Amino acid sequence: MNIVILTGAGISAESGLATFRASDGLWEEHRIEDVATPQAFRRNPVLVHEFYNQRRAKARLARPNAAHQALARLGADPRHRVTLVTQNVDDLHERGGSTGVIHMHGGLETGLCAACGHRWEAPAIMGPYDRCPACARQATRPDIVWFGEIPYHMEEIAAALEQADLFAAVGTSGNVYPAAGFVELAAAAGARTVELNLDASARTSVFDEARRGPATQVVPQWVDELVG
Structure with missing residues (x-):
């Protein structure tokens, strides 16, 4: 079975990493507009680098949790072809045992020359x-x-969605496009769709199935059903 999995900040939250949007609108005590736009980098590159240096340090101290490890177990099952796409910039999937992870929003562990x-x-x-x-x-x-x-690897992701038999979104808010639209692309290709989230997302109604609970509980349970 061809399975495409999209993960968001919710899967790393139980490893101690802050989710993308806090209730007060701040991200690690900063406004998004000050640390996560090209304009912010042009205005104050020192601040932006300091912000990501701090995030890199926190990510390196974090440890993969049971949800990361369960997805790695699914990816290793020869009966399934798994494409794992993440919106996260940490490397917890890789350290949890997954290979070939598609980081559509980049990663903290590499530098880039502009x-x-x-x-x-x-x-x-x-x-x-x-x-x-x-x-x-x-x-x-x-x-x-x-x-x-523009997010990275969009052509590769689109090709995987077109061939998906099953699409799962794990720990995502459903607020950030183009990732929030992946469920429709997968459904149009005939895939069954499932959302695994602590709470309902902005796109819950679009999915065929929704499972609620902490990622460290619902993801291993779901994987157990698929791998037996």
């Missing part, structure tokens, strides 16, 4: 005056897709 597009393993601390290892330009930025930028 001049030549080169990527490299991110050190603990990055800054705007760091030189690119490839072209030596002072054009270092986090390898993160910000608001107003």
